[in-house]
Amino acid sequence: IxxxxxxxxxxxxxxxxxxxxxxxxxxxxxxxxxxxxxxxxxxxxxxxxxxxxxxxxxxxxxxxxxxxxxxxxxxxxxxxxxxxDRGHLHISLSSPYQQELYGTALGGAAPTKEKINADVVYFRDIHALTEVKDNSLTGKIVFVDGDKMVKSQTGAGYGQANQRRRIGWQHAQRSGASALVVRSVGSDSHRFPHSGMMSKDGENWADIPVIAISNPDADHLRRLHNLGKPLAISLHSESKWKGxxxxxxxxxxxxxxxxxxxxxxxxxxxxxxxxxxxxxxxxxxxxxxxxxxxxxxxxxxxxxxxxxxxxxxxxxxxxxxxxxxxxxxxxxxxxxxxxxxxxxxxxxxxxxxxxxxxxxxxxxxxxxxxxxxxxxxxxxxxxxxxxxxxxxxxxxxxxxxxxxxxxxxxxxxxxxxxxxxxxxxxxxxxxxxxxxxxxxxxxxxxxxxxxx
Amino acid sequence: IxxxxxxxxxxxxxxxxxxxxxxxxxxxxxxxxxxxxxxxxxxxxxxxxxxxxxxxxxxxxxxxxxxxxxxxxxxxxxxxxxxxDRGHLHISLSSPYQQELYGTALGGAAPTKEKINADVVYFRDIHALTEVKDNSLTGKIVFVDGDKMVKSQTGAGYGQANQRRRIGWQHAQRSGASALVVRSVGSDSHRFPHSGMMSKDGENWADIPVIAISNPDADHLRRLHNLGKPLAISLHSESKWKGxxxxxxxxxxxxxxxxxxxxxxxxxxxxxxxxxxxxxxxxxxxxxxxxxxxxxxxxxxxxxxxxxxxxxxxxxxxxxxxxxxxxxxxxxxxxxxxxxxxxxxxxxxxxxxxxxxxxxxxxxxxxxxxxxxxxxxxxxxxxxxxxxxxxxxxxxxxxxxxxxxxxxxxxxxxxxxxxxxxxxxxxxxxxxxxxxxxxxxxxxxxxxxxxx
Ligand SMILES: [Zn+2]
Ligand SMILES: [Zn+2]
Ligand SMILES: [Zn+2]
Ligand SMILES: [Zn+2]
Missing domain, CATH: 3.40.630.10 (Zn peptidases)
Structure with missing residues (x-):
């Protein structure tokens, strides 16, 4: 041998x-x-x-x-x-009090037509969001939480975590929501949003704004939600396709x-x-x-x-x-x-x-x-x-x-x-x-x- | 005993x-x-x-x-x-190319009267800035660099590093500059600006906007300066005293x-x-x-x-x-x-x-x-x-x-x-x-x- x-x-x-x-x-x-x-x-x-x-x-x-x-x-x-083009974004919590959120538009997202200020409907993860009923959340802002991405040498946690980034908008849009906010796909605990592309639905990109917020911001919304506080978000985003x-x-x-x-x-x-x-x-x-x-x-x-x-x-x-x-x-x-x-x-x-x-x-x-x-x-x-x-x-x-x-x-x-x-x-x-x-x-x- | x-x-x-x-x-x-x-x-x-x-x-x-x-x-x-009140800030590099900078107004800073877009004059540290001549930089934006704050158990590096934050404005204002940008007083290398109060000059607060940018942003400006690139910054800041x-x-x-x-x-x-x-x-x-x-x-x-x-x-x-x-x-x-x-x-x-x-x-x-x-x-x-x-x-x-x-x-x-x-x-x-x-x-x- x-x-x-x-x-x-x-x-x-x-x-x-x-x-x-x-x-x-x-x-x-x-x-x-x-x-x-x-x-x-x-x-x-x-x-x-x-x-x-x-x-x-x-x-x-x-x-x-x-x-x-x-x-x-x-x-x-x-x-x-x-x-x-990403354009300018402003996103803040408007209830239970005013606080800036650290967010960014996800790739492919539509702009807000005008400034939105809407109540938030909380989903614990993408699995919960996929069960949302059509046209059940008209005029709301959907927030899809999730777990912080698992750290690993191979990056094995990425595929699982980025489902909310990739397909979340399809379910939020179906539900009639005005916008989707997602927990960033990232393994850090810094106040940075993680950008990244969404997935097309066939040939279609999102008709709604989709914003990723940082892990600490998502933690904050989760804690407020768990306390039973009524959440609302104010949002203006210019991101759009430009030819x-x-x-x-x-x-x-x-x-x-x-x-x-x-x-x-x-x-x-x-x-x-x-x-x-x-x-x-x-x-x-x-x-x-x-x-x-x-x-x-x-x-x-x-x-x-x-x-x-x-x-x-x-x-x-x-x-x-x-x-x-x-x-x-x-x-x-x-x-x-x-x-x-x-x-x-x-x-x-x-x-x-x-x-x-x-x-x-x-x-x-x-x-x-x-x-x-x-x-x-x-x-x-x-x-x-x-x-x-x-x-x-x-x-x-x-x-x-x-x-x-x-x-x-x-x-x-x-x-x-x-x-x-x-x-x-x-x-x-x-x-x-x-x-x-x-x-x-x-x-x-x-x-x-x-x-x- | x-x-x-x-x-x-x-x-x-x-x-x-x-x-x-x-x-x-x-x-x-x-x-x-x-x-x-x-x-x-x-x-x-x-x-x-x-x-x-x-x-x-x-x-x-x-x-x-x-x-x-x-x-x-x-x-x-x-x-x-x-x-x-801090108000809204937008600060970006406008020469040699367009790039967002991560900054925040320092406590006590004045607003921009209108949007500023001006050439940058670079100072390696606060000591260099203190030697600036009166009215020698009319209409310019001063950037005062410095060393990243030294990390220590006792926080011993703070007093030295925050001189640029505390008194930098007095020298920039003296020079006739439209605004001062300073390297943040922080020991991290994240893209976060560090806020903090400036020092009064007798009974007077700054008449100019003063913006701290993150350490990585300051590193970036330093490298561009060392390459001999002409730097310009675009700036709009709403920070002001409100009674x-x-x-x-x-x-x-x-x-x-x-x-x-x-x-x-x-x-x-x-x-x-x-x-x-x-x-x-x-x-x-x-x-x-x-x-x-x-x-x-x-x-x-x-x-x-x-x-x-x-x-x-x-x-x-x-x-x-x-x-x-x-x-x-x-x-x-x-x-x-x-x-x-x-x-x-x-x-x-x-x-x-x-x-x-x-x-x-x-x-x-x-x-x-x-x-x-x-x-x-x-x-x-x-x-x-x-x-x-x-x-x-x-x-x-x-x-x-x-x-x-x-x-x-x-x-x-x-x-x-x-x-x-x-x-x-x-x-x-x-x-x-x-x-x-x-x-x-x-x-x-x-x-x-x-x-x-
Ligand atoms: Zn990438
Ligand atoms: Zn890549
Ligand atoms: Zn403090
Ligand atoms: Zn303190």
């Missing part, structure tokens, strides 16, 4: 490759390049809502950055999209030395929610993947395959850049030998998972051993999905890996005003870059086919 | 007293009363700016609470005060069984800044001192001296309740045998300091030994000041002690929207109540005179 294992090892990664990967990791750990990139993006561009003028500035920034780092063919691939605009993906290539047509795709998303400056979501992912590829670009010899960094546009508002990429490159997706995205913050990577064929699984196993000194373990070899923007490609058969980050604190900051540069630990960011540089180099320089 | 020490001990605290104090501590640690009080205040009253209608509701709440807990003569002592209003102190007594005329005064302040709900500043202090006295009230026999709980009004806006109390009780201050206030959050007490006469210092030494199981050490015996609201009384000769709390995290929350109930740890609050109950009981039941 030992000798078979050894032979397999020799077959998939050469000693030279291993040595180069290890040197890349050592260089990455000492490099400031990742912090420089995310500092530049968050400082010089700031918040960059999908479809906004700021996102356009970010694309120009991305192309200039790519050129300065030695990428080939730095370019923008445009697409069009509907633009949702078609341009967005785009930024593409940076390192053309491969032997098989330039074969593409190993990595990336993050360039847009951010507009409350913070999009440092951990997803300036970090852009910085990690761009810096990793830039370190590979400095090697004496290019890897065999092309490494492509994609800075996806308009991810937050519905993976619009990802769908545009998959469509624009549809004819060439069979040449995408692997795709993976960094979009889960800036804390350390702890696990490598994959969804590739059995022979390539052996390659990923060997890569995991090389990453081991970074504190990374091998995870499942049948884990679908290489990140949100990879979904449309993976659905069309592109193989994926994922370098799973510790997401325990990610949902403290996610989509809040508090997602700013100071939240990134440079050492943790560098560990990410080391892992990407080594693993992407090894895949790009390999002859192994990864298709399942 | 041992026998002298023992004799001294026997002289100042009897075994019965020691046993009662220890029982009080054990009861306090298990009691929910403190959490119930601060939960009720923050939930049922909410934010309560000095001089507001909400602060008036808080006084009625305080009287009802005192009556329900068995205090004697629960009453309000009114005073009048000028009312400063004389009523406020008051709530007084709750436990009349002493042998020397009712001798008063041991404890308390906190009932008002809060209006951004949060005043949980750690100073709902906690009100809860700690009221609960401690209420536990003493349940003893089979009242202590010899009167214990008085004062919920001071309008502390944040200039110790107005404290000055009113000292004036209204001037003729009787010689009967105030001790005064102390809890106003430094809700974390555990770690030290007992005092400013009493040498014989009474021995009493405080013995009290510290009894508190030792709570994790409290004896500190200085010549430390002036029993808390902010005690200053006017202490200046007129009233002896003081102080149960020093761990303030390491206090200035993360201090005067921000994030000062809410969820920030209080019930076990830490209970430790405070235990320490107050035991020490105040021992002083109230003592015959030792404390006057320096």
């Amino acid at each position: 030992v000798s078979v294992q050894l032979m397999a090892t020799q077959a998939v990664i050469t000693n030279d490759q291993k040595q180069t990967a290890t040197q890349l990791m050592q260089t990455a750990i000492k490099s400031d390049l990742g912090m420089e990139i995310v500092t530049s993006l968050t400082t010089e561009i700031g918040p960059r809502l999908g479809g906004s003028e700021a996102e356009e500035r970010a694309r120009d920034w991305g192309v200039k950055l790519g050129e300065s780092l030695g990428f080939d063919n730095a370019r923008i691939e445009e697409f069009t999209m509907p633009f949702w 078609e605009v341009s967005s785009g993906n930024v593409i940076l290539d390192l053309i491969g030395s032997e098989k330039p047509e074969e593409i190993v795709l990595i990336g993050g998303h360039l847009d951010s929610w507009d409350l913070g400056t999009g440092a951990v979501d997803d300036g970090a992912g852009v910085a990690i993947t761009t810096a990793a590829a830039a370190l590979i670009a400095k090697l004496p010899k290019r890897p065999k395959r092309t490494i492509r960094v994609v800075m996806f546009g308009a991810e937050e508002v519905g993976l619009l850049g990802a769908f545009a990429y998959a469509k624009q490159h549809e004819a060439n997706l069979h040449n995408h030998v692997l795709a993976t995205e960094s979009d889960f913050g800036a804390q350390t990577i702890w696990q490598l998972v994959s969804n590739v064929n059995p022979q390539a699984t052996l390659l990923v196993d060997e890569i995991a051993k090389i990453l081991s000194p970074l504190g990374i373990v091998r995870g499942g070899s049948d884990v679908v999905g290489g990140g949100p923007d990879i979904i449309p490609m993976a659905a069309k058969g592109v193989p994926t890996i994922r370098l799973n980050q510790n997401g325990r604190d990610y949902f403290d900051l996610h989509h809040t005003p508090d997602d700013t540069l100071d939240k990134i630990d440079p050492d943790e960011l560098a560990q990410n870059i080391a892992a990407y540089a080594a693993s992407i180099y090894l895949i790009a320089d390999s002859d192994v086919d990864l298709k399942p | 041992v026998s002298v020490q023992l004799m001294a001990t026997q002289a100042v605290i009897t075994n019965d007293q020691k046993q009662t104090a220890t029982q009080l501590m054990q009861t306090a640690i298990k009691s929910d009363l403190g959490m119930e009080i601060v939960t009720s205040l923050t939930t049922e009253i909410g934010p309560r700016l000095g001089g507001s209608e909400a602060e008036e509701r808080a006084r009625d709440w305080g009287v009802k609470l005192g009556e329900s807990l068995g205090f004697d003569n629960a009453r309000i002592e009114e005073f009048t005060m000028p009312f400063w 004389e209003v009523s406020s008051g102190n709530v007084i709750l007594d436990l009349i002493g069984s042998e020397k009712p005329e001798e008063i041991v005064l404890i308390g906190g302040h009932l008002d809060s800044w209006d951004l949060g709900t005043g949980a750690v500043d100073d709902g906690a202090g009100v809860a700690i001192t009221t609960a401690a006295a209420a536990l003493i009230a349940k003893l089979p026999k009242r202590p010899k001296r009167t214990i008085r709980v004062v919920m001071f009004g309008a502390e944040e806006v200039g110790l107005l309740g404290a000055f009113a109390y000292a004036k209204q009780h001037e003729a009787n201050l010689h009967n105030h045998v001790l005064a102390t206030e809890s106003d430094f959050g809700a974390q555990t007490i770690w030290q007992l300091v005092s400013n009493v006469n040498p014989q009474a210092t021995l009493l405080v030494d013995e009290i510290a030994k009894i508190l030792s199981p709570l994790g409290i050490v004896r500190g200085g015996s010549d430390v002036v000041g029993g808390g902010p609201d005690i200053i006017p009384m202490a200046a007129k000769g009233v002896p003081t002690i102080r149960l020093n709390q761990n303030g390491r995290d206090y200035f993360d929350l201090h005067h921000t929207p994030d000062d809410t109930l969820d920030k209080i740890d019930p076990d830490e609050l209970a430790q405070n109540i235990a320490a107050y109950a035991a020490s105040i009981y021992l002083i109230a039941d003592s015959d030792v005179d404390l006057k320096p």
Whole structure:
């Protein structure tokens, strides 16, 4: 067994490759390049809502950055999209007394026609709200509470918690309510609302305003409700759809030395929610993947395959850049030998998972051993999905890996005003870059086919 | 030496007293009363700016609470005060691009006459600003940066950091600037501005708007400034003085069984800044001192001296309740045998300091030994000041002690929207109540005179 294992090892990664990967990791750990990139993006561009003028500035920034780092063919691939603008919001408790609430409109929400001041009907969670009768709450404001999102390394609590954000409006609107207020989907206890997109109902977005309030504000409403106090809320929101605009993906290539047509795709998303400056979501992912590829670009010899960094546009508002990429490159997706995205913050990577064929699984196993000194373990070899923007490609058969980050604190900051540069630990960011540089180099320089 | 020490001990605290104090501590640690009080205040009253209608509701709440807990003569002592109202603020970066800033008006600031949009002149710290020339910055907005407040157990960084908040406006106004923006005085890195009062210049308050922005926002402006980007800020603020209003102190007594005329005064302040709900500043202090006295009230026999709980009004806006109390009780201050206030959050007490006469210092030494199981050490015996609201009384000769709390995290929350109930740890609050109950009981039941 030992000798078979050894032979397999020799077959998939050469000693030279291993040595180069290890040197890349050592260089990455000492490099400031990742912090420089995310500092530049968050400082010089700031918040960059999908479809906004700021996102356009970010694309120009991305192309200039790519050129300065030695990428080939730095370019923008445009697409069009509907633009949702947050506008100004004022929300306060008006009964049992006047108090400001810390809220924000959810993505896709309609504006108030005029200022609303209405009694609140309390629902303990989304399950209770789904049982509401049609037209039973005309003119009321629905508040759907829920439990604070569970913290975990994997972010496992997110899917459950964000039901109230995604589909709550459909039930509130059915009930005839004037507006919906929801407990934010976040694991923190700070006075920040968490933004995020709602789900469409077929082709329809909400006709009512939908506002997320912070966990402490939701706690406050719950306590008042439990005391039997009559709750009322005053609300004015300008959020609305504003028609078609341009967005785009930024593409940076390192053309491969032997098989330039074969593409190993990595990336993050360039847009951010507009409350913070999009440092951990997803300036970090852009910085990690761009810096990793830039370190590979400095090697004496290019890897065999092309490494492509994609800075996806308009991810937050519905993976619009990802769908545009998959469509624009549809004819060439069979040449995408692997795709993976960094979009889960800036804390350390702890696990490598994959969804590739059995022979390539052996390659990923060997890569995991090389990453081991970074504190990374091998995870499942049948884990679908290489990140949100990879979904449309993976659905069309592109193989994926994922370098799973510790997401325990990610949902403290996610989509809040508090997602700013100071939240990134440079050492943790560098560990990410080391892992990407080594693993992407090894895949790009390999002859192994990864298709399942 | 041992026998002298023992004799001294026997002289100042009897075994019965020691046993009662220890029982009080054990009861306090298990009691929910403190959490119930601060939960009720923050939930049922909410934010309560000095001089507001909400602060008036808080006084009625305080009287009802005192009556329900068995205090004697629960009453309000009114005073009048000028009312400063925060009003609505909008502040954003307008160059090099549009971005919301998270700010709040500082106490005493003037409104913008109309919306301002002006170039920013950057000062690295308050020392740089104090050297500005008169009328040299007409029409500009001054931004005074500084270092993030140093975190410490004692809160030692506060005095240094809050110079920019206190006197910055005097130099900005002198320079002819249209407005002053300052880095918040806070030790956190969250996107919350810290409010707080400015200092008067003689009898004059600022004629210009003065806005504190969060630490991450200030970091952002600093980085843009260091990149040489031209900064401009757009600003509209409604904060202003609105004339004389009523406020008051709530007084709750436990009349002493042998020397009712001798008063041991404890308390906190009932008002809060209006951004949060005043949980750690100073709902906690009100809860700690009221609960401690209420536990003493349940003893089979009242202590010899009167214990008085004062919920001071309008502390944040200039110790107005404290000055009113000292004036209204001037003729009787010689009967105030001790005064102390809890106003430094809700974390555990770690030290007992005092400013009493040498014989009474021995009493405080013995009290510290009894508190030792709570994790409290004896500190200085010549430390002036029993808390902010005690200053006017202490200046007129009233002896003081102080149960020093761990303030390491206090200035993360201090005067921000994030000062809410969820920030209080019930076990830490209970430790405070235990320490107050035991020490105040021992002083109230003592015959030792404390006057320096
Ligand atoms: Zn993201
Ligand atoms: Zn996101
Ligand atoms: Zn205070
Ligand atoms: Zn305060």
